[in-house]
Amino acid sequence: MWHELRQLGAHVRDPAFAGEAQAVCDEMARRARRNIDVLIERLLEQGYRFHANDDAGTPVPPLAAPGPDAEAFVDWLEKTFGPVPMVLSSWVRIVGDVWMVGTHPEWETSAAADPLVVEVAGLRYPGEDVRPSLLDEFEQWREDREGRPFRLPVAPDHLHKNNVSGGAPYGLVLPDACADALVVTEVAMSFVTYLQRVFATGGFPRWSGDDRQWAVTHALTRGLEPV
Template identity: 30%
Template sequence: MDFLARYRAGEREQVWAELVALGAAVREPPLYQDAQAVACEIMLRARYNIALLVERLQQLDFVFVVGAQGAWNPCTARELKLLASIEQRRGPLPIVLRAWVEMIGNVDLRGSHPTLSNYYSLGHATTRGPNSDPLVLGMVPYELSQLPCIDRKQQIFLLEVAPDSCHKSNYSGGGDSYMRIPSAGFDAPFGSDDWWDGMCLIPYLRECFAWGGFPGLRDDPAAAEAAREELAFLTQGLLPI
């Protein structure tokens, strides 16, 4: 049975682990086509979940920093062109990150809600929500020449994909979260000042969906309990990835 069939049959974590373990060999035919198909299947599920979360957050009167229409947008033509330039001149992105950029784009769940999240310049009625590290992930717009390089000899660059948890709540914190490129594998770990440092993209997304888009609540039991009903509503029927 191929990887895609196994993934669809429910072997999601095992298939992901096996594809990651292949390293750069995952790009060799015929494995590459199968790996791409799995990545597309994952992102179809993730896209469904994100659409559902944005819709349900609106029903909960969540105040988005970028507005509900800006909470999820596909990459612009300029961003896709930049991505092509990055891969051509700096090396490949992990297969699943490239699939995210192509199929989903930019997601920004920063905002304010009494039990779910806080953004310091917004507020929500008379109560502030918790600092819940909402899901924010996408292409940070910069020119190719501005891509940070951490090793000139080895030509290792950093692709910044999200602010840190403090900046997500609009107060000073650490640096942006990133992935190193080139990265020829199926998935790769983030570099971050937050709890997800060293975690790969797909496990991170699993954690995000398990917490309704607000994974920082896992480290705040009191806030998680206060948001229990909202979290049950947000996570109901989300597809496992």
């Protein structure tokens, strides 16, 4: 199904395909949300501590659910940056913002394993509006684009997640009228492919250098839904 949707490119928005394609993306987001709920519950049971990527280890809620203005935020993204991929719309409306950075009591280097973070709407900061900072990012890109497409920042890179100075944030390429999105981490891949990799590794897709990682993540992946 994803191969077929990707083959359509921007034609996925044609009336003959748009409704079904958005439904597929919405179902992907619902499955992703259920997987994230399961991972958070299992990690908490194991004594995992969700925290910010700072020296203090400030506690952070791992999931911020979509608010009542999620649809309006998607509309703003499209008016500001052009078409956004259907999966991005689904994520904002159904999943919300996810922050899985933290420390596992049996695996102290868990923050080095690139834990799942996808934060688009700034929901972790109630009362603050993320749109001005996104506009600043956009203006900075326009001044120094050097042929690069604009990337909507959605997560710190794997080094910053581990409280180490690193590179540019992970981002989704915009504008993009396709169903799936292009996410740029250390490499570029489809957003759905990235999520598949993340859930296959229990939310921690990078080798941390600690053999205890496998035992922890294997237990986390049990019964997760395919996306």
